[in-house]
Amino acid sequence: MAGPRVVTDSSCDLPADLAAELDIDIIPLSIRFGADELVDRRDLSPKEFWARCANSPVLPETSAPSAGAFEQAYRRAADAGADGVVAITISSQLSATGQAAQMAAKAVQGEIPVRHVDSLSVTMGLGMMAAAAARLAAEGKGIDEVAAAAEGLVSRTRVYGALDTLENLKKGGRVGGAQALIGSMLSIKPIIEVRNGGVEPESRQRTRSRALRYIADKVRHAGSIENLAVMHGDAPDLDEFIELLEPLVPREKMVVGDIGAVIGAHAGPRVIGVAFQVGG
Numbered sequence: 001m002a003g004p005r006v007v008t009d010s011s012c013d014l015p016a017d018l019a020a021e022l023d024i025d026i027i028p029l030s031i032r033f034g035a036d037e038l039v040d041r042r043d044l045s046p047k048e049f050w051a052r053c054a055n056s057p058v059l060p061e062t063s064a065p066s067a068g069a070f071e072q073a074y075r076r077a078a079d080a081g082a083d084g085v086v087a088i089t090i091s092s093q094l095s096a097t098g099q100a101a102q103m104a105a106k107a108v109q110g111e112i113p114v115r116h117v118d119s120l121s122v123t124m125g126l127g128m129m130a131a132a133a134a135r136l137a138a139e140g141k142g143i144d145e146v147a148a149a150a151e152g153l154v155s156r157t158r159v160y161g162a163l164d165t166l167e168n169l170k171k172g173g174r175v176g177g178a179q180a181l182i183g184s185m186l187s188i189k190p191i192i193e194v195r196n197g198g199v200e201p202e203s204r205q206r207t208r209s210r211a212l213r214y215i216a217d218k219v220r221h222a223g224s225i226e227n228l229a230v231m232h233g234d235a236p237d238l239d240e241f242i243e244l245l246e247p248l249v250p251r252e253k254m255v256v257g258d259i260g261a262v263i264g265a266h267a268g269p270r271v272i273g274v275a276f277q278v279g280g
Contacts, residue, residue: 004084004115004143005077006134009065009097010040011090011262012127013231018255022134025073029097031261032061038261046258050234050269060265064096070104078112084143088117088130088150090262093197115147117154120197123263124229124255124275125159131255132227132277153277159194160202160218161273162211164235166190191215192267199266212237215274216244224279225249232272233259241272 008014010028019026028040031049033056038044040062044052053060070087077085087105089098098118105114117133119126133150141149189211193202205211219225228249232238242251259271 002081002083003137003140004086004146005080005082006130006137006146007070007073007077007085007087007101008126008130009089009095009101009262010260011095011097011122012130013123013257013259013263014127014131015255015257016041018131022131022138024130024134025076027065027069027073027097027101029065029095029262030063031265032063034058040261044261046260046264047234049261049264053264053269060261062095062262062265065100067100067103067107070101071107074104074108074112074114078108082112084113084115086115086117086133086137086143086146086150088119088126088133090122090126091120091194091197092118093120094122094199113143115143117147117150118197119150119157120154121157121159121194121275122199123159123161123259123273124231124257125157125194127231127257128227128229128255128275128277129153129157156277156279157194157275158218158222158278159273159275160215161192161231161267161271162205162208162215163190163192163267164208164270164272165268208237209240212241212244212272215272216241216248219245219248219274219276222276222278225276226279227255228253228274228276229255229257230272230274231257231259233264233267233269235270235272238272245274 087101191202
């Protein structure tokens with residue numbers, strides 16, 4: 001392949017077939033259940049992750065990939081004939097993954113040029129950025145153009161999610177201002193959003209179905225949008241949610257991704273949400 005290759009990390013929650021079709025190299029994070037360390041999506045599919053969560057006495061923890069894992073990916077790209085790499089990673093506010101990607105870029109200096117983009121996003125917000133960048137690369141755009149386009153999507157990307165339980169957040173401590181949500185009425189379904197690279201409480205809804213309608217309204221009122229993705233963590237009401245969105249974006253134009261271990265460890269089971277880019 002000529003042109004740049006896009007590299008991202010497994011918090012992107014991109015469906016494997018789409019990543020393969022767009023030639024995106026996904027570097028896995030690791031998941032720990034107590035003493036067991038597993039490689040995301042290699043040792044543990046999203047389905048297996050959720051099944052394990054249901055039976056595990058301990059909450060899972062996540063850790064960033066090594067710089068060496070990114071280095072290997074950059075060299076794979078060079079070996080495949082790519083003339084550069086655009087590495088787009090999970091928000092630097094949430095993980096050290098981006099640092100590993102940047103360290104690896106230094107290690108391959110002189111072998112292959114690398115541009116790093118901090119997505120300031122997570123899950124399919126990151127995934128759709130990587131997909132958009134990979135499509136530009138496939139159209140023959142050069143490394144600087146692809147990296148600049150990805151940078152341009154950072155401020156336009158929106159991610160909203162409805163949590164079904166607060167247990168994981170309470171123990172994981174990854175959400176700014178989450179205290180505001182905790183200890184409130186048990187039936188409250190918090191809506192979270194990714195804002196300035198962090199995960200913040202956005203609102204509270206009284207029931208699950210209200211939470212889903214609320215997120216659909218967020219999409220409806222966002223104006224002109226593109227690259228709509230739906231992502232969920234083994235949510236039983238996925239189809240119902242998609243039906244709420246269908247009047248806004250045809251089903252065949254949505255990308256549906258499974259939230260895996262990286263985001264799921266913090267968001268908890270049955271999390272469901274959307275990612276999209278507002279018109280630029």
